[in-house]
Amino acid sequence: MTTQAPRYSPTAVTISDVINYLEQNVQFQNQHSVATSGVVVGDIGSIVTGILIALDITEPLLDEAVENRCNFIIVNQSFLSQPLTEITPESYAGGCIIKAIKYKLTIYIFSTNLDHLGQGASHRIADFLELHETYPIIPQKESMYRLTTFLVPHAAKHLIQSLCQVGAVLATEQLTTVAVNGHSTIGLEALSYFPVKSGLEFLQESQLTFMVPMFCKERIMQTLLHVHPYEKVTYYLEKVEVIVNNRGSGLLGSLPIELPDKYFLKYIKTKLNLSYLQHTNYFDRPIKTVAVYGGSGSGLLQKVLDKKIDAFITTGLQYEQFLEANGKTLLVDIGHRATRLGLKKLILALLSKEFNNIVILRCKTITNPIHHIND
Structure with a gap:
């Protein structure tokens, strides 16, 4: 059995090397989220001792990085929702920044779902729903x-x-x-x-x-x-x-068979193992064509409506958008967590192709702060 030789020596790979590789492979200008990517704390000139991949930043997650000697953390969700006027340990963002600086950790926000590489979160959701004849909502x-x-x-x-x-x-x-x-x-x-x-x-x-x-x-x-x-x-x-x-943002496809709207919603919950979802009013036509975007899909809604798609599955929607879509498409918000399905694994696979002599881990810490009461 042979393995691919790494492009970089494990003792010479800097954090900037990893960032450059990611940004050369992922075109952030094609993303439709307001979130931005980039380093928020740390020294990109540092030699990588290990990489920890997560969806969100929390102090327990930083403890996991320290425990595993990972000085570079890649997360999908920014923890800086607005400019900071002060950095104190009492605040969520302040506590994370202080701990990261204390342990010389670099945090990089990687706000993409990798759709344009043909293997993003939208593709995984479409696979779970068994959509076929898929093509991008917005071609790259x-x-x-x-x-x-x-x-x-x-x-x-x-x-x-x-x-x-x-x-x-x-x-x-x-x-x-x-x-x-x-x-x-x-x-x-x-x-x-x-x-x-x-x-x-x-x-x-x-x-x-x-x-x-x-x-x-x-x-x-x-x-x-x-x-x-x-x-x-x-x-x-x-x-x-x-x-x-045939790559781009989101996916359009068809279900194996048409489903009444109520059965379609149950189908989504079962296939994606969801405890809840939000949707517009039912309407009297079966669901056959489905659009999926594994991220905040508010910027893609008008494209979906123009194409007269039966249902659109995404998250990050505004109340007014539910009003706009009502009666035109079955708009389904499955929640932020579900739309990032398998994203840590996808990022790990992308990095492992180039840096196969560096420790790259998916976090084990549960970072999701949202819980729901089930009946």
């Missing part, structure tokens, strides 16, 4: 360049291989017909490959279209000009936005 878009060039067909293979080796992705390859005047002195370099007689002749060229990532542009263009067989290279380069691998 990425700015790229579309590069189109032309050359003689027999040289196309070499150019394709050369550009793909430096990061380009071949989108299309097709033959085009070019009309050439045999008397023209401004003709194509292709004439050296296909000599023509006087008069109008028709030649074939390969038209290649590549998608070029932003960070590879210069390298790809240099390779194109170096490898292309023509002395004067004809190409077109335009900036475009593309949808990336």
Whole structure:
């Protein structure tokens, strides 16, 4: 059995290395929550002795980090709801900050559900509900360049291989017909490959279209000009936005079978093991299409309403939004905790791919402060 070699030496990994890796893989600008990500306390230049992953910060959680020699704590929920005017041990945030500083702990808020990686909290909820034919509520878009060039067909293979080796992705390859005047002195370099007689002749060229990532542009263009067989290279380069691998925020899908609204709510509670949920009034149509967002979905509600989805499962909704959705969709708030289903495990898996020689733990401390009385 072989294991992947770590990119970083375990004695050389700093907290900033881990943060940079996370932020390179997760595009926070695509998130729809008001929460922000970032370091709230600590020294990012410190060497990592261990990482503890949690959903919330509490003083008992900090004790767990100290006990396990984890000096870097990654949490999903910020504990600073407003700017602090004082830091005292009597307040919740103050007590956490003082203890973190005392034990030289760094706290990093990672407010994302990893949906755009194709393995977020929304995906886990959709899996539990057995939704199929899923696609994002808001697809992830990425700015790229579309590069189109032309050359003689027999040289196309070499150019394709050369550009793909430096990061380009071949989108299309097709033959085009070019009309050439045999008397023209401004003709194509292709004439050296296909000599023509006087008069109008028709030649074939390969038209290649590549998608070029932003960070590879210069390298790809240099390779194109170096490898292309023509002395004067004809190409077109335009900036475009593309949808990336059916990824994005939230998920839309269909239930295995239609369910009456009351049975659908019981289905959610059973599948997600919930003690409670909140919802809009019942309405007289069965539930088939379902939208899920594993986070505060208030910013996505209008998208769901526009798509006329039967039900929307999320949390963080305002009272006015229940009024807005009433009669248009079955709006279901399953609570903050439930929408972060499996998030600690997802973050651990993401980090373990790159830092497999560092101790990375999921917290055992129960941090949820909300409890409910069940009948």
